[in-house]
Amino acid sequence: QQQVKQSPQSLIVQKGGIPIINCAYENTAFDYFPWYQQFPGKGPALLIAIRPDVSEKKEGRFTISFNKSAKQFSLHIMDSQPGDSATYFCAAQLRDTGFQKLVFGTGTRLLVSP
């Protein structure tokens, strides 16, 4: 099953809060999991990514937690700021595809209020 299920669809937090966005997958052949940030009218930009042999990865205020046995991964944004308001997509890439083909989640629209 080549799907990535993402939740919630939308999220509102106050400045300084920690929004958490969750994704789940079925296909164990996925072996690379990036998160993308998209502002209105713009293309997606890679935010952070993780391999399944790592349980957590942190880059600045962004952290990915990965649970291989549950086939779930999540994005945490620490000390969120109004400038983080955007749509966030999780994605997954199949092992050995030989090229960069991604399966995207349906996106989470995040609003960080001042």
Add this chain to the structure above:
Amino acid sequence: NAGVMQNPRHLVRRRGQEARLRCSPMKGHSHVYWYRQLPEEGLKFMVYLQKENIIDESGMPKERFSAEFPKEGPSILRIQQVVRGDSAAYFCASSPSGTGFMGRGAFFGQGTRLTVV
């Protein structure tokens, strides 16, 4: 250092017309990917091309859609006889190589928003 350039940014077509979407990859990138984003949905892979070759078109609708990446010039996504359901944002990404992970190696353009009226 220009990024991935897509044009036009917005395109309006009447049903039955043809839509041509252009993508100029980043300098030095020879691999291009097209994705489609329907309203309120994630991006869906359409096609992967290298110069003069279609490597994978498994995400392309079988009819009316075609893509090319000639030796010279931009990659073109062509939609013939457009229908309302083709209305979407079409994104192009490019990378210096096709192997490995999408990590830092691929960059998305700003997209072309196609509206079929």
